[in-house]
Amino acid sequence: MRLHVVDHPLVAHKLSTLRDRRTDSATFRRLADELVTLLAYEATRDVRTEQVEIETPVATTTGTRLSHPRPLVVPILRAGLGMLDGMVRLLPTAEVGFLGMVRNEETLTASTYATRMPEDLSGRQVYVLDPMLATGGTLVAAIRELIERGADDVTAVVLLAAPEGVEVMERELADVPVTVVTASVDERLNENGYIVPGLGDAGDRMYGSAE
Numbered sequence: 001m002r003l004h005v006v007d008h009p010l011v012a013h014k015l016s017t018l019r020d021r022r023t024d025s026a027t028f029r030r031l032a033d034e035l036v037t038l039l040a041y042e043a044t045r046d047v048r049t050e051q052v053e054i055e056t057p058v059a060t061t062t063g064t065r066l067s068h069p070r071p072l073v074v075p076i077l078r079a080g081l082g083m084l085d086g087m088v089r090l091l092p093t094a095e096v097g098f099l100g101m102v103r104n105e106e107t108l109t110a111s112t113y114a115t116r117m118p119e120d121l122s123g124r125q126v127y128v129l130d131p132m133l134a135t136g137g138t139l140v141a142a143i144r145e146l147i148e149r150g151a152d153d154v155t156a157v158v159l160l161a162a163p164e165g166v167e168v169m170e171r172e173l174a175d176v177p178v179t180v181v182t183a184s185v186d187e188r189l190n191e192n193g194y195i196v197p198g199l200g201d202a203g204d205r206m207y208g209s210a211e
């Protein structure tokens with residue numbers, strides 16, 4: 001697994017406002033959207049392209065366009081939904097699949113409650129979106145599902161990661177072509193499986209408590 005921590009003052013600034021407990025839901029959603037576009041710029045560095053001939057008003061030249069098969073973007077509901085618009089704005093040809101997953105807050109194990117994406121992902125580049133990589137249970141299960149469907153290149157875009165989750169990903173997905181792009185690897189997980197210092201529950205901060 002490759003880990004890429006995006007080191008940029010704008011990323012650090014936006015992330016700090018996201019972390020602040022006083023940031024309201026509307027601002028939180030806007031900042032998550034802005035942050036994902038900055039991360040997406042790095043995450044798509046190896047997106048597949050092809051050459052095309054184009055005519056400018058002055059001359060004919062060789063240009064570049066995103067190639068086929070189209071990349072697939074998969075937000076993990078709920079919180080990953082807050083990263084979808086920012087990602088597809090940069091990847092206009094992308095298709096979108098959905099994975100609904102929830103972590104049991106007692107056992108910290110993830111379960112899937114909704115899946116809507118192509119059965120066959122062979123040859124596809126896939127971008128998985130989830131703001132939080134905590135224990136890693138959710139992302140490992142999501143990426144296994146994508147690989148089983150034939151995806152041959154998976155990039156996870158996460159706003160925040162815990163070192164424990166990064167380690168689990170490295171161990172569980174050792175033989176899989178996976179890249180994780182994040183704005184920060186924080187200090188640790190607390191006894192409730194929350195990232196410290198983190199930003200709290202990303203889904204709740206975007207959409208309100210699910211209870």
Ligand SMILES: O=P(O)(O)OC[C@H]1O[C@H](OP(=O)(O)OP(=O)(O)O)[C@H](O)[C@@H]1O
Binds near residue numbers: 079135138
């Ligand atoms: O790395 P893990 O320990 O598996 O935890 C991370 C997961 O927990 C959160 O989702 P949550 O279950 O709160 O669902 P939500 O997005 O609906 O709030 C988060 O968005 C990740 O999907």
Ligand SMILES: O=c1cc[nH]c(=O)[nH]1
Binds near residue numbers: 195198
């Ligand atoms: O810190 C955390 C851990 C898991 N899920 C979240 O939303 N936040």
Ligand SMILES: [Mg+2]
Binds near residue numbers: 079201202203204
């Ligand atoms: Mg949540």
